[in-house]
Amino acid sequence: MKIALFGYGKMGKMIEQVAQQRGHTIVAKVDVDTIDIDFSSMDVAIDFSMPDAAFGNISNCIENNVPIISGTTGWLQNYDKAIALCNEKRGAFIYASNFSLGVNVFFELNSYLAKMMKNLEQYEVSMEEIHHTQKLDAPSGTAITLAKGVIEHTNYEHWKLDEGKEKEIPITSKRIGVTPGTHTVVYNSKVDTIDIKHTAHNREGFAHGAVIAAEWLVGKTGVFSMKDVLGL
Numbered sequence: 334m335k336i337a338l339f340g341y342g343k344m345g346k347m348i349e350q351v352a353q354q355r356g357h358t359i360v361a362k363v364d365v366d367t368i369d370i371d372f373s374s375m376d377v378a379i380d381f382s383m384p385d386a387a388f389g390n391i392s393n394c395i396e397n398n399v400p401i402i403s404g405t406t407g408w409l410q411n412y413d414k415a416i417a418l419c420n421e422k423r424g425a426f427i428y429a430s431n432f433s434l435g436v437n438v439f440f441e442l443n444s445y446l447a448k449m450m451k452n453l454e455q456y457e458v459s460m461e462e463i464h465h466t467q468k469l470d471a472p473s474g475t476a477i478t479l480a481k482g483v484i485e486h487t488n489y490e491h492w493k494l495d496e497g498k499e500k501e502i503p504i505t506s507k508r509i510g511v512t513p514g515t516h517t518v519v520y521n522s523k524v525d526t527i528d529i530k531h532t533a534h535n536r537e538g539f540a541h542g543a544v545i546a547a548e549w550l551v552g553k554t555g556v557f558s559m560k561d562v563l564g565l
């Protein structure tokens with residue numbers, strides 16, 4: 334496949350390596366100062382850029398009939414507009430807050446646990462995410478997806494950074510060294526604690542999942558998720 338990278342930072346470079354190992358060719362590396370973009374050269378685009386750049390990149394690809402995967406976090410205020418554009422143009426689009434296969438299994442585990450905890454009111458839920466100090470957004474996109482998974486299946490209604498009020502899930506964001514991404518969901522009662530945790534050891538898992546998603550998306554029309562890609 335001919336892949337275009339939108340964002341050639343830490344993730345763009347890791348995706349380049351994984352894509353080449355899987356026999357793909359990188360035909361464009363679009364970054365902040367790129368002027369000319371030849372959309373006709375691409376089978377698929379993979380965007381890992383920045384919160385204020387992602388929606389523009391996604392829209393550009395959809396307008397130019399290029400299937401697009403985005404892993405950029407912190408741009409979801411424009412998510413509904415991206416979906417509407419994709420449907421209008423009969424494009425192909427996948428967004429995931431986390432492309433790692435392990436985290437996508439963790440999302441399912443989180444939903445299953447939340448369903449079981451729904452009526453156990455003695456437990457209070459909270460979340461913690463730890464990332465490297467260069468991360469721009471907080472809480473992480475993954476923590477937001479986890480919070481939405483709990484909200485969908487319990488009486489919690491919102492999430493909140495740090496302290497939460499009643500019906501709010503408190504999320505603590507820590508920025509430590511070069512941590513690739515650690516997420517913990519905690520149910521605490523007076524007598525015990527249940528916690529589930531996912532720890533990324535490096536960025537390879539995110540890149541691998543993004544390339545798998547790109548391979549899956551080519552030739553399809555519509556808006557999809559990693560659940561569709563992995564058949565979860």
Ligand SMILES: NC(=O)C1=CN([C@@H]2O[C@H](COP(=O)(O)OP(=O)(O)OC[C@H]3O[C@@H](n4cnc5c(N)ncnc54)[C@H](O)[C@@H]3O)[C@@H](O)[C@H]2O)C=CC1
Binds near residue numbers: 344363384406430431
């Ligand atoms: N969904 C997932 O699995 C994962 C998501 N991420 C997210 O991906 C994004 C990128 O992460 P990193 O590569 O670690 O960041 P990074 O800061 O290393 O790289 C971002 C790159 O985007 C470039 N950029 C800025 N404006 C641009 C524009 N208009 N068009 C194209 N490129 C532009 C920057 O110059 C930089 O090279 C972040 O939002 C991060 O949260 C990161 C890892 C996994």
Ligand SMILES: O=C(O)C1=N[C@H](C(=O)O)C[C@H](O)C1
Binds near residue numbers: 476
């Ligand atoms: O910025 C990162 O690095 C990561 N961002 C994603 C997020 O916000 O959840 C995914 C992963 O945890 C790494």
